[in-house]
Amino acid sequence: MSALGVEAAQASASVLRPMRDADLDAVLAIEQRAYPFPWTRGIFRDCLKAGYPSWVLTEHGLVIGYGLLSIAADEAHVLNICVAPERQGRGLGRFLLRALVKIARGQAVQRVFLEVRPSNPGAIALYHSEGFNEIGRRPRYYPARDGREDALVMAIELVPDDITTMPRL
Ligand SMILES: CC(C)(COP(=O)(O)OP(=O)(O)OC[C@H]1O[C@@H](n2cnc3c(N)ncnc32)[C@H](O)[C@@H]1OP(=O)(O)O)[C@@H](O)C(=O)NCCC(=O)NCCS
Numbered sequence: 011m012s013a014l015g016v017e018a019a020q021a022s023a024s025v026l027r028p029m030r031d032a033d034l035d036a037v038l039a040i041e042q043r044a045y046p047f048p049w050t051r052g053i054f055r056d057c058l059k060a061g062y063p064s065w066v067l068t069e070h071g072l073v074i075g076y077g078l079l080s081i082a083a084d085e086a087h088v089l090n091i092c093v094a095p096e097r098q099g100r101g102l103g104r105f106l107l108r109a110l111v112k113i114a115r116g117q118a119v120q121r122v123f124l125e126v127r128p129s130n131p132g133a134i135a136l137y138h139s140e141g142f143n144e145i146g147r148r149p150r151y152y153p154a155r156d157g158r159e160d161a162l163v164m165a166i167e168l169v170p171d172d173i174t175t176m177p178r179l
Pocket residue numbers: 044045091092093094097098099100101102103104105125126127130131132133135136137139
């Protein structure tokens with residue numbers, strides 16, 4: 011996989027490239043600031059070992075966000091998508107999500123799933139605005155300060171790129 015130049019608004023100096031082991035210190039530093047219940051290094055390492063598509067967004071060589079997917083048959087799952095807190099709200103999360111969906115589409119995926127906390131309205135708004143719909147709930151899926159929190163399950167159906175016009179009758 012090669013690095014991709016980014017033309018996102020506010021991100022002209024940003025580059026998306028595959029995550030590697032050497033990125034994990036920087037990734038964990040963001041993870042621990044961005045989430046109340048962060049992933050451990052072991053989870054990221056397992057994703058890399060499993061060969062899941064794992065990408066970092068960098069600016070001037072520094073990691074400022076990342077996104078990970080798993081793909082099995084024609085279904086993909088967004089496992090993690092995160093932008094460093096001080097860089098949020100500038101279009102980078104949308105850019106990362108679109109990049110993950112594009113990667114999935116490139117592997118003939120038909121449906122992309124993700125889970126999100128109901129207490130994360132910013133992420134939910136992003137997913138809705140990119141065409142994801144709520145398709146269910148996983149009860150008590152996440153750890154939470156006062157016990158457990160449900161997950162909303164969201165999904166998007168991908169229409170093949172070549173079906174852009176209706177066939178002639
Ligand atoms: C969720 C996250 C990835 C979004 O990234 P971001 O760079 O902040 O988002 P963007 O600037 O691309 O915003 C895209 C859209 O998301 C929504 N959004 C983002 N932050 C929001 C907020 N605080 N409140 C309401 N909507 C918000 C808006 O719809 C926004 O579109 P708009 O700017 O046209 O209104 C980022 O906030 C993040 O890393 N959060 C911590 C980790 C996390 O919760 N990940 C998701 C786990 S399911």
